[in-house]
Amino acid sequence: MADLTAHSPIEDIRSNYLEMTRRKRVYSAVMLAVFVALMVAGFKTADNRNAGSFFDGLHRLFDFPAEVLGEASQKLAEMPAHFVTFLPSLIETINIAGASTLLGAMIAIVLSLLSTRGLARWPRLIPLFRRLMDISRAIPEIVVALVLIFVLGGGPVPAMIAISLHTAGALGKLFSEVNENASLKPVEGLHSVGANWTQRMVLGVMPQVTPNYLSYALLRFEINIRASAILGFVGAGGIGYDLKNAMSWGKGQYDEAAAIFLLLFGTIVLVDQLSSALRHRLTHGAQTAPKQKEAVQ
């Protein structure tokens, strides 16, 4: 008897544990089955709605790249000339991204300061500024760009406005997360000597958050280059517009398209590398900066 009573709790625990594991496994299996079913059904639906089906198109996947690259290699001598021809539109695309990142970041700084608890100028209006950022973040750039192209005519300005708007919302959210981690002590110190809100923000908050701001803005710049190329494709100028035109020349004329593909690819990779190197330096610079200050004090 004594032997049994000593044995039974362990048996209980064991069976309970096994029961729990089994239940967990069943749940996981059901979740997995639902997920797989969703993926398969979704794939089939998308495949049905598509103009060409997946399995028919699969072997043609490399036809177009091969055609473009083939033509490009045939006319290799003309490539440098094409690069020079499309350089101005590439610069325009980069300028759209640069100007809209700058403009958007400037709006985002103001919006984020106005919507951070503890820093806000009008604490009651925090929800308003938050919703404003949510909405401007939710609008895809293409929507604003298409409407503005209709009103303002084609060209880089609609794209710039559209991307800045989205950037303001996206960066605003990230910036306000940075602001929340900023120390309030410098702000209070400035307040005690009679600084107004703008002075408190510029002198008390900015020095703390600038490295993080810059890092996020650089990341956004990478994203915005892609966005401005896409907007060009719907008529907002820049290299995307040239790409659309070059694509419409059709077979036998793809050397221009190939040149644009290469330019775009090269630019994106270059900017990615540059900005990640810069961001790396920024985060490391933030660690060495306090030492410098100490040395001066």
Add this chain to the structure above:
Amino acid sequence: MTMASDPTTLKPQIDTLFLRKRLLAFGLPALILAYFTYIFVAFDMAGLSERANLDNGKTLIRDSYSYKTHVTRDNRNAAVSIAIEGERKGAYPDGEAPAWVALGEETVIDLGDGHIVTFGPKQVSYDIPGYGLVVTEPGRRGVQAQLPEGDVPEWINASKNRLAIYTDAGRLTVTRNRSEVFKYNYGWEVFFFTLDSPYHGMGLGELLSRATSGEAGAIANDFWTNKMWRHADVAWAIFETILMAFLGTFGAAMVSLPLAFLAAKNFAPLLAIRFAMRRMFDFFRGVDALIWTIVLSRAFGPGPLTGALAILITDTGSFGKMFSEALENVDDKQIEGIQSTGAKPLQRYRFGVLPQITPVLLSQVLYFLESNTRSATIIGAITGGGIGLLLTQAIITQKDWEEVSYYIVLIILMVMLMDWLSGILRRKLIKG
């Protein structure tokens, strides 16, 4: 330590620091200003006012909160037809008219504020308060407009064969064959039911009482098959867009997880494989979604599958990079623990590695799901699928601006919904 340093060397140090700060404080805004000046010139913003078409903007804004009703009289056979937005789908059935139009021998159209247009058997007249009565007699000899004495105001455009009057209340155009009145009203009249539906113009209370007495199916059907607003098509398009984002995001996650193991330092001992994997991820990300979309639509044709695959390929690059970084940061102790029980490599990954990285991966994937809903809208506009396609089509027609604003609102709501949903899932899956 620094306190002990000599004041004579300290002062120049501080001076240079202040100088640098002062330079930065003035130089940075100056630099930004210079860049914007360059942009102003490079983008030709001065010429913007010539290129801009503010009338387009006005039409766009007015259409987004109001609808236009056309009252048209065919001057050859005296037939009067009334249609919303001038479309046949929005036409009033014969003999029916909105309250402000009195049909009969003489059609009297009350545009409000005392503006009355009368389509008589022979004459068309417009009584404009504060100006006078304009009478025309369209026929073989032109429109023969008789205007009140005095200068012709600029909102009246009269010639031999055409008369056009633009007022705040509406617009009248008369040509030899046609007299037409446009009247703007607030709202979207046929948003719920078209005019041929028996439920058009019914209040919510009456609709509810009818729905409870067994007509719910018919009411839902009339709403769903509304020919002007095409609710069924729009709902399907939104579903398609979300489907693109869903397939693309989760497909990319599934493809990139095994590849990420090959790119992580602590799982792939061979440098060559690691290097190859990383360059492949860089390539997938570097070739932009735009280029992938173009290349894929050549192979698969336009549609949601092309969009989903474009998202899948681009995100495989992003996820591969992120996942392999997460894998490099896993704790080895747990894997060793599993290994000590005699687990095979696959079991080690399943029980030693995956539980550690799942929260990180899931939160990244869900973040991407939200931003990919936006990308799917954009890719849909290029490759022809989902709500993006509907939006571009509506913009290209350049007249259905109420639909454009409706789609924009839907897109914003859709993205916000996905944002909210992915936030909830993140919290649920990662905490619990």
